[in-house]
Amino acid sequence: MLTGPNMTDAPTITRSREALLPGVPLSDVRTLVLEDAETYDMPLLERTDTRLTVAFGPCRMSFADADTGLAITLQATQEDQLYNMQEYLVDRLATALPDAMTALRWSGDTGAGGTPPNFRLVSVRDVTPLGTDFLRVRIKADDFALFSDKSIHFRILLPPVPIDQAEWPVLAENGSTRWPTGDKALHRPVYTARAVDPDAGEMTFDVFRHDGGRVTDWAGAATEGTIVGLTGPGGGGIPDLSVTRRIRVFGDETAFPAIARILETLPGDVTGAVDLHCDDGADCGYPMPDHPGIAITWHRRGDSPALSDLAFAERAEWTGGFLWFAGEKSCVQKVRAAYKADGGTTEHSYIAAYWSHS
Ligand SMILES: Cc1cc2nc3c(=O)[nH]c(=O)nc-3n(C[C@H](O)[C@H](O)[C@H](O)COP(=O)(O)OP(=O)(O)OC[C@H]3O[C@@H](n4cnc5c(N)ncnc54)[C@H](O)[C@@H]3O)c2cc1C
Structure with missing residues (x-):
């Protein structure tokens, strides 16, 4: 699980790790790095012909042409963040550079042979x-x-x-x-x-x-x-509402714990609404915290439209605030496609499949 690639806090760097990919020019990974930066909202901190640096949550990843190959530098504040970036890179570059990824070795003590730091x-x-x-x-x-x-x-x-x-x-x-x-x-x-x-x-x-x-x-x-x-x-965290101050939330049972935590954590001046979908509605007894600016509506699955249809009924308002939607995969896919078609951005949304029918 990758942690927070869409978080953009200013980095406080205390640890770094380097690797060299012999014989690999920056041009071999340039497109992939730029595409991922776009897809995952990873801000580009440096972009020249010979160097790319992207923010990965509060951390940084740099790729630079060196004399003998591609120099990769990871910078973070915690060991588990370095590990998350290592994992991400090996995973993302495995298809394009399989041999280089197998041979890849990092500087310092990575703890190889032990369990991962997380x-x-x-x-x-x-x-x-x-x-x-x-x-x-x-x-x-x-x-x-x-x-x-x-x-x-x-x-x-x-x-x-x-x-x-x-x-x-x-x-x-x-x-x-x-x-x-x-x-x-x-x-x-x-x-x-x-x-x-x-x-x-x-x-x-x-x-x-x-x-x-x-x-x-x-x-x-x-x-x-x-x-x-x-x-x-x-994974994700409490949505950043520093810009919109308004949130629209839809979720089924698997999302109740995350929604409860969001309601408990968001500042009191945020406004919005939450729709909760489960077999027995509020009678399920799941303790959902009150929020002064956010209205909660419970829906009984048998008596109500699908979660995605509840969301579609308010499609015109999706892009007016933060859209948070989590539930079964097919519902999520419909909402994500429509939100994208409406010009919605990942900066103002969290649309995630929490489970799927098998
Ligand atoms: C970011 C994130 C956060 C999540 N947080 C929570 C959480 O806090 N609490 C929580 O309960 N779940 C949560 N989930 C959902 C949970 O991971 C899945 O429901 C997972 O499949 C549960 O594993 P299992 O071992 O119970 O079922 P599995 O053994 O994986 O699946 C067994 C069967 O159950 C079906 N199934 C899975 N989930 C459901 C469901 N919700 N309703 C009906 N059938 C189902 C599967 O299709 C399969 O047929 C979260 C998921 C994500 C991605």
């Missing part, structure tokens, strides 16, 4: 029912300091074997992650940190219970002391 084993504190459809899981671990409002998601890692026989991800020499495969492959769905207390070493997340859900089964069976793997944080 991996940790955590233990369950407790699991309690939340309304009719959710389980609230509290976990504890040494360090949740990186789980900020800018990056509120993580992956839970469920092995297909007993935990003491599990294989966990390993950091490869080229900075990418080697995941267990075959009968050791991990189930890695994304969840939302509903609440984080770094001082207490505690994080809370809410699991929507659905048929056939492996996390549903895991959470239903977990008790105090149950160990599980986790990587993160990553």
